[in-house]
Amino acid sequence: MAQSSMDHHPQATTAADSHEGQQHPIRLYLLVWGLLFVLSAASYLVDYMELQGGLRWSLILIFMMLKAGLIVAVFMHMAWERLALGYAILLPPFIILVFVVIMLLESDYTLLTRLTEFATQ
Amino acid sequence: MADVTLKKTSPEPPEGLAGFVADWSSDQRAFKQVSWGKAMMWILLLSDTFIFGIFLVAYMVARSSTPETWPNASEVFALHIGGADIPLILIAIMTFVLISSSGTMAMAVNSAYRRARGPTALLMLATALLGACFVGMQAFEWSKLIAEGVRPWGNPWGAEQFGASFFMITGFHGTHVTIGVIFLLLVAHRVWRGDFDLDRRSWLSRGNGDYESVEIMGLYWHFVDLVWVFIFAFFYLW
Numbered sequence: 001m002a003q004s005s006m007d008h009h010p011q012a013t014t015a016a017d018s019h020e021g022q023q024h025p026i027r028l029y030l031l032v033w034g035l036l037f038v039l040s041a042a043s044y045l046v047d048y049m050e051l052q053g054g055l056r057w058s059l060i061l062i063f064m065m066l067k068a069g070l071i072v073a074v075f076m077h078m079a080w081e082r083l084a085l086g087y088a089i090l091l092p093p094f095i096i097l098v099f100v101v102i103m104l105l106e107s108d109y110t111l112l113t114r115l116t117e118f119a120t121q
Numbered sequence: 122m123a124d125v126t127l128k129k130t131s132p133e134p135p136e137g138l139a140g141f142v143a144d145w146s147s148d149q150r151a152f153k154q155v156s157w158g159k160a161m162m163w164i165l166l167l168s169d170t171f172i173f174g175i176f177l178v179a180y181m182v183a184r185s186s187t188p189e190t191w192p193n194a195s196e197v198f199a200l201h202i203g204g205a206d207i208p209l210i211l212i213a214i215m216t217f218v219l220i221s222s223s224g225t226m227a228m229a230v231n232s233a234y235r236r237a238r239g240p241t242a243l244l245m246l247a248t249a250l251l252g253a254c255f256v257g258m259q260a261f262e263w264s265k266l267i268a269e270g271v272r273p274w275g276n277p278w279g280a281e282q283f284g285a286s287f288f289m290i291t292g293f294h295g296t297h298v299t300i301g302v303i304f305l306l307l308v309a310h311r312v313w314r315g316d317f318d319l320d321r322r323s324w325l326s327r328g329n330g331d332y333e334s335v336e337i338m339g340l341y342w343h344f345v346d347l348v349w350v351f352i353f354a355f356f357y358l359w
Binding site: 022023024026029030032033036037040043044046047048050057060061063064067068071072074075076077081082084085088089092093096099100103104106107108110111114115118 | 163353
């Protein structure tokens with residue numbers, strides 16, 4: 001009986017067997033762990049070597065995005081989840097970027113006002 | 122005849138508060154292969170993303186709208202070790218501690234799905250210890266800065282908004298780490314006791330080797346690490 005139902009629903013049994021879990025090789029976790037250490041050391045070096053200007057900011061952003069991507073994709077298993085969940089969780093935060101642009105324009109104006117109205121000699 | 126069977130298969134749903142609960146707990150799922158608990162944790166983390174996003178945007182506005190010079194984080198967070206000022210060293214150590222805790226948490230999730238009770242509990246305990254270590258260093262950092270005269274309304278080095286941004290952002294993150302440590306210890310204790318291998322449902326587990334709440338706990342912990350990546354980049358390095 002159990003055998004025949006397994007034949008009819010192979011997907012249902014595999015889901016129950018794995019408890020819908022995320023089982024991945026330890027080697028992968030260790031690799032990501034190591035990469036996160038290297039990337040953190042690299043972003044610390046950006047400050048230690050006192051890099052300035054565009055180079056500093058682009059390096060900080062690149063290392064930040066790489067670290068964030070590794071954590072979300074591997075440690076949080078997003079790489080193996082279905083797209084429906086990935087889109088639902090990962091797309092909304094990008095709205096913050098619109099907010100950033102709006103607030104940058106606003107703070108530019110505030111700075112201008114402060115410089116012209118509160119200038120002290 | 123057909124009417125009767127139809128009524129039997131779809132009974133009237135309950136009304137009022139009971140109906141509200143029944144509707145939300147009914148077996149409808151958009152996120153396939155993701156349990157209810159995991160989906161809800163992701164949604165909690167998404168809303169937390171917006172909270173931290175707003176904090177960082179507020180910090181950006183404070184910093185880009187002030188005519189005063191912003192205090193140099195590299196010098197503010199330097200420590201005097203062995204006769205020399207090492208820039209940002211405490212923050213670097215905190216970063217490595219938090220990343221290590223994320224690593225041990227990933228290992229704990231891996232052991233949990235192999236249903237290895239002992240290693241899972243121990244690795245979660247190690248994660249909690251590293252997290253507590255992080256909070257301890259943050260407490261040290263706070264008291265050092267307060268002793269040097271940093272307040273939410275001013276500091277000795279420049280723009281007044283520095284203190285407000287610092288206490289708000291790192292304080293909220295530290296609170297998250299603290300809550301994580303408490304829950305790690307709680308879940309680790311239950312794993313160690315064998316609650317998840319029982320033949321019946323228990324708190325956080327459907328029983329019979331259902332270790333998914335360890336992974337859900339891990340999602341929260343990795344998120345705390347993730348937020349720190351952004352704080353480290355924007356507040357300490359920028």
